[in-house]
Amino acid sequence: MKKIVIHKAGSFDQLKIEEHPDLTPASDEIKVAICAIGINYADVIIRWGLYDSARKFVGWPITPGFEFSGTVAAIGKDAKGFEVGQKVFGLSLFNGYATEICVKADMLYPLPKNMTLEQAAGFPAVYMTAYHALLQLVIVRPTDKAIVHSAAGGVGSALLQLCRIKGIETAGVVGSSHKVQRAKELGATYVIDKSTQDLWPAIQKLYPAGPDVIFDANGGESLQKGWDALARGGKMISYGTHTILPKESGHINYLKLALGWLNAPRFNSLNMNQRSIITFNLSFMFDKKDLLNEAMTDLIAWLEAGDIEPIAVTTYAFTDVAQAHKDLQSGNTMGKLVLVV
Template identity: 30%
Template sequence: MRKVIYPKVGGVDSIRIVEADDPVPGPGQVTVRIHRAGINFADLMMRQGLYGSNPDYPFTPGYEAAGEVIEAGDGVEGLQSGDRVLAMTGFGGYSEQIALDASRVIPLPDSISFDQAAAIPVTYGTAYHMLVHLGNLANGETVLVHHAAGGVGTAVAQICEAYGASLVVGTASSPKREFVESMGVRFVDREVEDFVDVCKEMTEGKGVHHAIDPVGGSHVMRSYKALRRGGKLYYFGASAAVKGDKKSTLTALRMWATTPRFDPLKMMSSNKAVFGVHMGLLDDESV
C-alpha cells in the first residue's frame, strides 16, 4: 500500500508518498481500506513543526478517514469485511489502509457518503465539545466564532441553529461573506469591522455568551472582551502562528509572546470562564 509521510519539518515540497506493508489487525482491531481522509489545519501545523503533540518524524498524518473494513481481528464483534465505516485514526489517516482499534470505528449508514463522513469527527467533535459539553449552549444564547467559513465555523453555525442560538457572529475574509451569511451567521469582515464592537452593538452592549477563538495571540483577549459577564471563551487553535507555506519562527514567537495571561481575580469579578481545548489530548475519549 501507499501512505503519506512527513519526513521532517518543512513546506509542501517536503511531503512524501511511500510504499509500506499492508497492515494486519491485532486482537480487537480492524483494518480499513481508506476511501477518503479528512484534512485539517492541525495537519499543516504538524508539517511546520508547530503542533507540539504529533509523533516524532517521520510519521503519517491524518486524524480522520472513511472507508470499508478489510478484515476484523480476534475478538471484534459487530464489524466485518465490507462494512462502510468512519475511522477516528488519531494519526495515520493519509494511507490507503490502516489498522486501528475497533472502538475507534463507527459503522456508516448508506445515507452518508465517504466525503461527508471524513469531514465529521474533528470539526463537529470540536464544536460540539466546546459549545455543548463545556458550554451547555442554551436556546436564545449568542455566539462569536472566528474563521467562520472553516470546518469548525461551519459546524458551530449548524449546532447553534439546532440548539436555538439567537445570534451567531462570524468573522472571515470578504470573499467568504456569501457562504457565511448563507448559514444564517452575521458576517464580520475581519479587515474592516471590529468584531468586539459588533458583538456589543448586537447584544445591547452586553456581549456574547460564547466566543470561539482558533487564532491565538493578542486576538484571544479581544475575544474575551467580546463576552458578556458570565460568558465563556474557548481557545482551540493558533492560526496566528502560521504565515505562509513554511515555518516562520518569528511569527510563531510573536503569537506566543502576545498570548494573554488571565488574572483569576478579574475573571472571578466578571464571572467569565476560559477553556483551552485540544481534542487530540483528551484523556477521556468518551468525552
C-alpha cells in the same frame, strides 16, 4: 500500501508519498481500505513540527490524519461489530493519510445512509470539536449570544449548525467576502465580514452588553479583544491559534511566532472579572471513550434526522496533498478539504 510521511518539520515538500508493507490487523483491530481522508488545520501544524500531541505521542517520522472513510478489508479474530466489505468511517490518533489503516472497533462507525464516503471522511474531527466545545465544556442557554470565528471553515461550519439546533443566536465572523453567504446558509443569525467591517465595533453594535460565548481559534489576533468584549458571566472557548502562523509561506516565521507567544493574554484569578476561559485539544482526549461515544451518538442521530448536514467538501487526489495543505493554510477555503485515494 501507500502512506504520506513527514520526516522532518518544514514546507509542503515534506509530505512524501511512500510505499510500505501492507498492514495486518492485531486481534482486536479492524483493517480499513481507505477511500477518503479528512484534512485538518492541525495537520498543517503537525507538518511544521509545532503540534504538541504529535511531538509527545509520535515524533518523527509521522503520518498525519485524524479521520478517514473506506471499506472494511480484514477483521482481527477478537474484533466484533463489522463485516468485511462494509462501508465505514472513523477516527485515529494520526496515520490516516494512507491507503489502509488498522483501528480498534470503537473508533469505527458504519457509514450513515445520507452521507458519501468523501463527506464521512470530513465529518468526525470538526463536529466532535464543535460538540465538545459547545456541549461538553460549557452550559449554554437558549438566550445566549455566541460569536463564532472562522465561521465558514471546518469547525466553524459545525459550530454554526450545532448552535442552530440548540437555538442559540450566532454572529459568524469570516475573513473574506466569498464566505459570507456560506455562513448565512449554515445558520449564522448575523455575519461579520472582517475584510469589509471593523470587527469589534460591529460586535459592540450587535451585542452592547457583550456576547455570552466566543469560539475562538484565532489566538493572537482576537483573544484579548474578545476577552475584553465578553458579557458578564461570558465564556471564551479558545481552541486554536492560527493567526500567529503563516498563510502563504510553507515555513514558520519564528519571530512572528515568538511575538505572538509573548503578546498572548495571560489569565489569572485577579483579572477574570466573572468571565471564564476554557481551552482544550481533542487530540489529547482520544482515550476518553465516554465523551467520544456520547458525541458521536448524538451527531450521527442528528445527521440521520437531517438536523445537521455533512460539512461541504472539496476533494483532492491523494497525490495532491501538498496543494491541499497550501490551500488550507491560505485561509481562503470553506468547509472541509478531503483527499481521495
